[in-house]
Amino acid sequence: xxxxxxxxxxxxxxxxxxxxxxxxxxxxxxxxxxxxxxxxxxxxxxxxxxxxxxxxxxxxxxxxxxxxxxxxxxxxxxxxxxxxxxxxxxxxxxxxxxxxxxxxxxxxxxxxxxxxxxxxxxxxx
Numbered sequence: 001x002x003x004x005x006x007x008x009x010x011x012x013x014x015x016x017x018x019x020x021x022x023x024x025x026x027x028x029x030x031x032x033x034x035x036x037x038x039x040x041x042x043x044x045x046x047x048x049x050x051x052x053x054x055x056x057x058x059x060x061x062x063x064x065x066x067x068x069x070x071x072x073x074x075x076x077x078x079x080x081x082x083x084x085x086x087x088x089x090x091x092x093x094x095x096x097x098x099x100x101x102x103x104x105x106x107x108x109x110x111x112x113x114x115x116x117x118x119x120x121x122x123x124x125x
Contacts, residue, residue: 024062026052026079027071049074052082062090069094069105069120077109084113091117098122 023042026049045060050073065083069076076094083092094109096102102120109118 021063022061024056024060024065026065026067027073049079052079054086057086057088064091064093066093066095069096076105077112080109080113080116080118084116088116091119094118094120096120096122 020043023044025044025046045062047056049067049071065079065088067074067076067079076092079094080092094105096105102122106118106120109116
């Protein structure tokens with residue numbers, strides 16, 4: 001499991017992504033939208049989690065999917081299961097609320113979706 005404290009949040013997206021990397025943000029909250037929009041050099045597409053399927057993945061070809069662990073339309077396990085079933089080859093990042101235990105969330109996703117690259121990031125305040 002990869003854990004990143006809030007102070008490293010931007011480093012994950014600015015320094016470690018290859019040029020032209022595509023990011024799909026599912027069910028973004030206002031804070032996450034504002035943070036991502038501050039980095040104009042990133043290729044970011046926002047979508048509702050209900051649109052996640054083969055046509056969306058084929059059209060966008062995301063390298064990274066970013067979603068809240070607990071969203072209005074989904075939880076991260078549902079997103080992980082869908083991506084796993086679709087053969088997603090990128091990385092799924094879950095934005096973890098401070099009150100949830102990251103180890104439990106990661107263990108659940110890893111058990112249900114073996115082989116899926118999955119990381120948790122504490123939600124910035």
